[in-house]
Amino acid sequence: MKAEILSIGTELLLGDILNTNAKFLAQELAGAGVEVYHQSVVGDNPGRLREQLERSFARSQLVITTGGLGPTYDDLSKETAAAFFGRKLVEDKEILCWLEERFRAIGCPMTDNNRKQALIPEGAQALANPNGTAPGIWMEDGGRILVLLPGPPREMEPMFQNEVLPRLQQATGKVICSSTIHLFGIGESAVEDRLRPMMVGYQNPTVAPYAKQGEVQLRITAMAESREAARQMIAPVRQEICDSFGQLVYGVDVGSLQNALVQTLLSYGRKVATAESCTGGMVSQRITQIPGSSGVFDCGVCTYANRIKHQLVGVSGEDLERYGAVSEPVALQMARGVRALSGADIGISTTGIAGPDGGSPEKPVGLVYVGVSSEGYEEVLRLNLQGRGTDARDDIRYRASSHALHLALKAARRLGPKEN
Amino acid sequence: MKAEILSIGTELLLGDILNTNAKFLAQELAGAGVEVYHQSVVGDNPGRLREQLERSFARSQLVITTGGLGPTYDDLSKETAAAFFGRKLVEDKEILCWLEERFRAIGCPMTDNNRKQALIPEGAQALANPNGTAPGIWMEDGGRILVLLPGPPREMEPMFQNEVLPRLQQATGKVICSSTIHLFGIGESAVEDRLRPMMVGYQNPTVAPYAKQGEVQLRITAMAESREAARQMIAPVRQEICDSFGQLVYGVDVGSLQNALVQTLLSYGRKVATAESCTGGMVSQRITQIPGSSGVFDCGVCTYANRIKHQLVGVSGEDLERYGAVSEPVALQMARGVRALSGADIGISTTGIAGPDGGSPEKPVGLVYVGVSSEGYEEVLRLNLQGRGTDARDDIRYRASSHALHLALKAARRLGPKEN
Numbered sequence: 001m002k003a004e005i006l007s008i009g010t011e012l013l014l015g016d017i018l019n020t021n022a023k024f025l026a027q028e029l030a031g032a033g034v035e036v037y038h039q040s041v042v043g044d045n046p047g048r049l050r051e052q053l054e055r056s057f058a059r060s061q062l063v064i065t066t067g068g069l070g071p072t073y074d075d076l077s078k079e080t081a082a083a084f085f086g087r088k089l090v091e092d093k094e095i096l097c098w099l100e101e102r103f104r105a106i107g108c109p110m111t112d113n114n115r116k117q118a119l120i121p122e123g124a125q126a127l128a129n130p131n132g133t134a135p136g137i138w139m140e141d142g143g144r145i146l147v148l149l150p151g152p153p154r155e156m157e158p159m160f161q162n163e164v165l166p167r168l169q170q171a172t173g174k175v176i177c178s179s180t181i182h183l184f185g186i187g188e189s190a191v192e193d194r195l196r197p198m199m200v201g202y203q204n205p206t207v208a209p210y211a212k213q214g215e216v217q218l219r220i221t222a223m224a225e226s227r228e229a230a231r232q233m234i235a236p237v238r239q240e241i242c243d244s245f246g247q248l249v250y251g252v253d254v255g256s257l258q259n260a261l262v263q264t265l266l267s268y269g270r271k272v273a274t275a276e277s278c279t280g281g282m283v284s285q286r287i288t289q290i291p292g293s294s295g296v297f298d299c300g301v302c303t304y305a306n307r308i309k310h311q312l313v314g315v316s317g318e319d320l321e322r323y324g325a326v327s328e329p330v331a332l333q334m335a336r337g338v339r340a341l342s343g344a345d346i347g348i349s350t351t352g353i354a355g356p357d358g359g360s361p362e363k364p365v366g367l368v369y370v371g372v373s374s375e376g377y378e379e380v381l382r383l384n385l386q387g388r389g390t391d392a393r394d395d396i397r398y399r400a401s402s403h404a405l406h407l408a409l410k411a412a413r414r415l416g417p418k419e420n
Numbered sequence: 421m422k423a424e425i426l427s428i429g430t431e432l433l434l435g436d437i438l439n440t441n442a443k444f445l446a447q448e449l450a451g452a453g454v455e456v457y458h459q460s461v462v463g464d465n466p467g468r469l470r471e472q473l474e475r476s477f478a479r480s481q482l483v484i485t486t487g488g489l490g491p492t493y494d495d496l497s498k499e500t501a502a503a504f505f506g507r508k509l510v511e512d513k514e515i516l517c518w519l520e521e522r523f524r525a526i527g528c529p530m531t532d533n534n535r536k537q538a539l540i541p542e543g544a545q546a547l548a549n550p551n552g553t554a555p556g557i558w559m560e561d562g563g564r565i566l567v568l569l570p571g572p573p574r575e576m577e578p579m580f581q582n583e584v585l586p587r588l589q590q591a592t593g594k595v596i597c598s599s600t601i602h603l604f605g606i607g608e609s610a611v612e613d614r615l616r617p618m619m620v621g622y623q624n625p626t627v628a629p630y631a632k633q634g635e636v637q638l639r640i641t642a643m644a645e646s647r648e649a650a651r652q653m654i655a656p657v658r659q660e661i662c663d664s665f666g667q668l669v670y671g672v673d674v675g676s677l678q679n680a681l682v683q684t685l686l687s688y689g690r691k692v693a694t695a696e697s698c699t700g701g702m703v704s705q706r707i708t709q710i711p712g713s714s715g716v717f718d719c720g721v722c723t724y725a726n727r728i729k730h731q732l733v734g735v736s737g738e739d740l741e742r743y744g745a746v747s748e749p750v751a752l753q754m755a756r757g758v759r760a761l762s763g764a765d766i767g768i769s770t771t772g773i774a775g776p777d778g779g780s781p782e783k784p785v786g787l788v789y790v791g792v793s794s795e796g797y798e799e800v801l802r803l804n805l806q807g808r809g810t811d812a813r814d815d816i817r818y819r820a821s822s823h824a825l826h827l828a829l830k831a832a833r834r835l836g837p838k839e840n
Contacts, residue, residue: 012442012443012446012459013446013450013456013458014450015442015443015444015446015447015448015450016447016630017443018438018439019438019439019442019443020438022432022435022439023435023437023438023439024435025435026432026433026435027434027436028435029435030433030435036433036434037462038460038461038462038468039432039433039461040459040460040461041442041458041459041460042457042458043457045457048457048458055475154808274701276701278708279708280701280705280707280708280709280713280717280720281696281700281701281702281703281705281708281720281722282705283701284700284722284724285699285700285701285702287700288698288699288724288817289700289813289814289817291777291813293700294724294725297700297724298724298727298728299721299723299724299725299728300700300721300724301719301722301732302694302701302704302720302721302722304708304713304714304718305714305718305719308718308762312719312732341732356711357711388574393709393711397708397709
């Protein structure tokens with residue numbers, strides 16, 4: 001099936017917001033085996049929207065729009081779509097009841113504007129929106145499918161997954177499942193080189209790499225008659241890839257390094273503490289991003305100045321003098337020191353030169369030491385990080401924080417569950 | 421002038437990357453007074469690219485593309501654009517020399533692939549790319565203007581600003597200048613309500629609000645014959661807005677709260693220290709994002725557990741027991757404690773419930789206390805933050821960290837320069 005993504009909103013044309021919806025839908029449709037060759041953006045303008053619908057349906061069977069479903073006068077997607085297919089708008093009693101209920105619950109009077117949201121094109125299906133007041137629309141007409149979704153991502157994303165994907169699967173007669181393998185310590189092109197021979201002839205399941213700031217994720221997607229059958233197709237491919245990449249795999253379907261770490265620590269009854277210099281709190285910030293992290297994290301220190309490295313986590317003043325703050329002994333002492341200070345099982349540390357200034361021939365921008373200290377296992381990594389993108393400083397800090405999280409995860413796995 | 425933005429890249433169609441280029445160009449073109457009614461995305465496919473160029477030039481005078489300029493076989497933007505205008509590709513000697521120079525400098529041999537990058541359509545102008553190897557292209561043909569830019573944002577963005585904007589200004593005979601007023605502590609709709617009467621009849625300069633996670637920026641843009649004239653048109657409007665919003669303005673053209681804070685502290689010779697609970701290091705992370713922040717920040721602590729709040733920054737165990745960790749006295753003692761510990765002029769603190777769990781009727785998710793302590797000025801704010809978007813926990817933490825940065829800025833301005 002060929003599909004197009006059509007984003008509606010003047011705020012997109014003005015560059016006020018990023019089009020995260022197009023990325024989300026593109027990724028989901030690719031995962032569902034639906035081909036997308038065009039994405040478009042038009043403003044809240046019925047004439048241009050109608051033109052775009054004509055053009056899109058001339059090329060594709062399925063068009064998914066986002067935006068323009070709200071209650072205000074400039075939200076015209078539904079009216080335009082109904083007119084495009086020559087349908088009237090009719091009031092959907094069920095949605096009206098649900099809207100009235102919802103407004104009663106939040107104690108607001110329902111205005112006429114909002115009543116407009118219960119209108120749907122004749123013969124269309126309304127898609128439930130538990131996170132907002134604008135329902136989505138699914139319309140079929142002579143083999144063409146038009147899906148209208150709301151603009152706010154937190155309304156659109158669950159609606160796509162809960163309401164649209166199952167209908168698409170019904171329309172195509174297939175179920176899609178996917179599983180993600182998380183790699184750390186290898187670049188995207190090296191992953192592709194190693195995967196290519198393995199993947200020759202793999203059409204279903206497919207394997208696609210996604211690179212994200214120092215990490216690579218491999219998404220395995222299978223299409224089958226049932227969820228169970230899709231899962232059974234995924235399992236051997238996942239096993240083959242995990243065997244091939246070995247230690248480079250840090251988790252399967254775990255979301256992120258920080259989540260893998262927090263879940264591992266929670267399951268083992270272990271705690272981690274952080275002593276950060278160049279990352280300035282990014283490591284602790286990423287750990288505490290995870291709900292429930294208070295069960296594994298009590299204490300972090302951001303020892304930016306040498307004086308504080310000595311005062312808070314007991315780094316030797318002599319070593320600071322002799323080796324400098326960006327050095328292996330200092331990273332190790334920071335990790336040990338914060339572990340002792342906090343009573344955690346694992347201490348991790350970062351010290352480096354994030355730039356843009358402060359580099360020298362011996363210690364260039366991007367040089368970072370990352371340390372870990374735990375019972376029976378201590379290590380310091382020396383990294384030469386290349387900052388990428390418009391903010392190289394932030395990129396270096398982010399990659400350094402990923403290495404620290406990865407070292408902590410390694411230490412946690414070596415320690416295993418706490419004995420009581 | 422009417423323009424279209426055309427993004428080229430299969431990775432966009434697959435949803436592998438966000439289309440930040442379209443947002444950047446849309447915002448820049450809006451600021452330059454160029455109207456954009458359509459944005460499109462096509463893959464690295466000459467046929468569909470050519471079709472899209474035909475469609476776009478039927479509606480618009482200017483088309484700006486991003487992507488497909490690299491040295492590899494699937495980068496076909498230049499070939500397709502040349503064919504579209506019936507031009508040959510010719511080798512540009514200047515670019516070839518520059519490329520050879522560049523490869524010599526990085527010590528890599530220049531492959532034939534890379535030599536391809538010196539080809540430009542006959543009669544076109546090459547646009548310098550100091551951040552990469554693919555030059556951009558500016559082509560005019562019978563009143564139509566086609567601009568080809570590289571895909572990586574760190575190459576594309578400076579090229580647009582340094583090479584494309586001046587040519588656009590030459591083509592339109594106008595110079596564009598803008599200035600941004602940063603507001604904190606007021607919502608976007610309240611800003612619009614207050615601005616509307618003031619803005620009636622303002623066409624040049626224009627004033628546009630941009631909302632970003634708890635902040636509002638007002639961008640004033642003027643178009644004139646010269647930079648000086650544009651600046652003179654901006655000045656009185658900026659003054660009027662600053663007078664109207666008073667204390668809600670935290671800076672003009674300062675980029676971000678953390679940058680405003682770091683620059684103020686640097687100019688005053690003052691230092692700040694952080695004691696974070698619910699923000700988990702986000703405040704220190706934002707401060708240390710700014711190059712040069714080591715001049716104003718020595719020490720941060722992330723006191724996630726009660727025990728550590730007592731141990732590191734001396735919060736009274738009795739008060740922790742009586743009022744709980746999320747309370748005014750604890751926030752104040754954390755700010756005082758970290759100021760004393762670090763010797764900084766200003767201590768700031770956060771303690772709250774970021775959720776999704778841990779809330780209660782008395783202390784719901786989103787309740788955050790933010791504290792500040794400095795010579796002669798101490799304050800604790802009680803916030804009820806509503807988390808928005810797909811990650812409400814992260815949003816609450818971000819907004820709390822913004823309030824802490826804003827309080828620190830207020831304290832710094834009250835203190836003024838350090839007397840030696």
